[in-house]
């Protein structure tokens with residue numbers, strides 16, 4: 001196992017969530033030199049160990065659809081490649097619309113997804129139940145369904161990448177927060193740890209909900225905000241529901257895991273920013289209970305087993321931030337992934353690694369670059385399809 | 389198929405009479421605890437174990453609703469009860485072969501990957517095996533009794549000696565008090581509003597800017613929701629009987645003390661012929677009083693206290709002090725127990741059909757850490773306890789602790805701690821309240837040395853099941869450790885230990901001690917037990933109907 005960190009690395013990554021780990025993997029495979037990952041908590045302590053496991057390709061922006069379908073292919077390969085099985089199950093995603101506006105949104109999404117070559121179905125209200133037997137929503141106006149979307153179990157994905165990193169000699173330091181970032185000699189960036197300081201020419205901010213905090217450690221003002229999102233799981237039961245269900249009106253998402261639990265959440269407004277303990281709330285449990293019972297009246301007797309919460313890392317336009325910060329050469333962003341950073345991670349982190357290696361990426365700067373918030377490039381379109 | 393008689397319920401095609409307050413599991417128990425289910429991963433037989441509604445071992449389907457805890461559920465006339473997850477039946481289950489075929493475990497982390505074209509098939513099979521039962525039947529569990537909003541000055545949770553003493557003192561001082569308890573709460577203190585058979589499920593941190601800073605949810609035994617608002621809260625939720633690790637510890641016939649008492653409720657004799665009693669102190673003595681000569685022998689992991697020694701000599705029960713329990717043998721239920729003196733010596737096989745665990749009490753602490761109270765490891769209790777100021781205040785303003793839940797001894801000491809908590813509350817927290825020593829911290833748990841020795845002795849042919857909800861094997865903890873996963877949080881997620889329906893009540897206290905031994909660091913450094921809300925699995929319908937507080 002690791003002793004203490006060395007003085008110097010080629011790349012230092014802040015945050016040991018799925019984004020930090022996958023980024024390290026791509027860099028190590030490209031032979032980027034000594035790489036360190038610094039993680040404040042235990043492995044999987046951030047959003048990567050707290051999410052709903054949804055993987056979808058239904059988006060409003062074609063750029064995101066393309067990343068997502070590349071990620072779907074990567075998740076299909078994962079068990080063969082990493083020796084761990086995240087049980088990626090392609091049961092589809094079923095979106096539910098209850099108003100004319102929402103129907104129009106699904107139409108827009110369907111057009112984009114179809115233009116990317118994916119066989120999305122737009123469903124009239126009366127056909128929705130074919131995809132989710134037992135659904136009893138009176139206000140339904142329509143839906144959309146894409147069968148190659150699905151769900152996975154996040155933990156085996158984390159273990160698989162983590163163990164591969166260690167085989168490749170990447171040093172992952174757990175329980176090791178980065179507490180300061182400054183510019184050192186010779187163009188190096190210095191990371192202050194609790195007991196030592198290390199330096200590296202390239203640093204990646206993959207701190208998820210804490211990425212704003214980390215950018216500010218480096219003196220950079222960024223628009224990322226952390227928002228607390230709650231989620232619950234029921235007691236496990238035998239197969240009941242195949243697709244992930246998303247309701248646009250309240251952001252409800254609900255799926256059944258391989259273990260048989262129903263896992264889902266919806267958006268309850270909380271003040272932004274991080275707080276100790278990431279608490280659950282009665283308001284969430286009440287609204288979630290109402291939403292699930294409204295959708296599936298037969299489930300009212302099903303027990304909620306546990307509820308927990310985690311942070312999204314939100315940006316003003318709903319798109320991630322990938323690339324070098326023009327104000328601090330050597331400082332790279334890999335953050336702003338909102339509620340969908342896990343599913344996209346195999347694809348997004350490949351671009352992060354390319355950027356760190358100084359290669360060109362296929363990402364539109366107007367959509368992804370840190371510069372879009374600084375007036376450096378004209379911002380592009382906005383991704384509004386945020387739930388689940 | 390005759391119709392049900394007015395005062396009976398139906399189980400596996402037979403009518404059973406409803407007798408007084410007797411629970412479902414007790415009603416189904418003849419001369420042995422009944423096999424009511426099968427575990428998910430290895431299809432091992434499952435029979436009532438804990439008697440408190442916490443564990444996953446007595447789940448049945450009642451009127452189309454799965455996962456009903458038969459130990460605490462009281463049958464109603466006309467109920468239709470079935471057991472689930474047995475193929476063709478839970479008693480003779482073909483999938484039980486899984487248990488025999490995979491002595492060292494079914495590898496769900498690495499397995500089922502190849503060949504890739506079979507993955508869809510694997511997924512269907514796994515989803516069929518998942519869960520204890522089928523989803524609720526449409527139309528089952530119709531809306532229950534109306535929900536209600538209940539306000540009071542003080543909410544007292546748990547009506548044991550501590551909670552009763554606190555309620556009485558607070559009511560005498562003119563406070564409006566609500567006392568809730570999961571049990572029948574007979575003869576409530578005068579002047580106190582009492583709510584029997586009601587479980588507080590979630591008590592979030594208080595908001596000091598509201599007239600009622602505390603707002604918690606509760607559910608009664610029929611699933612009706614309650615919103616409880618109060619200015620202060622006394623948590624006196626008591627303790628439960630913990631489990632013990634040995635091969636076969638999940639066999640039908642292994643019962644906690646409370647499990648045995650519940651199964652025997654309403655009958656004069658015992659739900660077994662000859663039991664091995666584990667434990668040397670008051671809880672064990674209580675079981676000798678209850679079951680008399682049905683106790684064939686008693687073992688203690690350490691010594692025997694005077695209460696057990698005296699009763700044992702009266703009844704001529706052989707005592708085995710300082711012993712290791714090596715294994716419970718038997719296929720579908722316990723037939724014998726293998727024990728051995730600690731420090732070495734020949735193993736002894738005792739022909740028994742039950743093993744009663746009365747060796748440790750673990751505090752019910754969820755309602756301390758849910759609202760954010762600081763906790764500290766108590767080696768003596770082998771659990772986390774709230775950090776207390778003299779008198780019983782926790783680190784959360786307005787939240788007080790009393791009784792076994794806070795680490796005080798059962799009985800008189802608990803009662804005194806209830807009075808002290810009430811005094812501290814009346815004196816508005818921090819001021820000089822009668823000083824009651826908070827529980828000791830820092831001493832090693834008696835079980836630490838026991839487990840080190842037991843694992844060193846490692847014999848036993850059966851499976852070492854650390855977590856019976858998820859069938860997690862002890863060897864999986866070793867594997868995680870060998871791969872470099874450290875601490876409870878990582879090992880829990882890696883192995884699944886503690887993620888089942890008991891929320892880790894019966895495995896995490898042991899997991900902490902085992903990891904402490906493996907990682908060679910003190911238990912408190914290994915990790916914190918953080919059960920997530922709710923306290924008990926609670927129906928979606930009860931959350932849907934939870935009243936909203938008026939603004």
Ligand SMILES: Cc1cc2nc3c(=O)[nH]c(=O)nc-3n(C[C@H](O)[C@H](O)[C@H](O)COP(=O)(O)OP(=O)(O)OC[C@H]3O[C@@H](n4cnc5c(N)ncnc54)[C@H](O)[C@@H]3O)c2cc1C
Nearest residue numbers: 015017018019040046047048052054178208310341342343
């Ligand atoms: C309730 C919920 C449901 C979700 N559902 C989905 C879903 O269905 N599908 C999906 O794709 N995504 C989902 N997401 C989002 C997804 O989980 C995240 O986008 C993704 O995990 C982000 O990964 P990450 O590695 O960037 O962040 P994280 O996993 O949060 O990792 C960041 C890490 O940085 C560490 N860190 C922070 N500060 C420091 C520091 N100063 N020094 C060192 N380390 C530091 C943190 O401890 C943390 O472990 C959900 C999120 C939540 C909260």
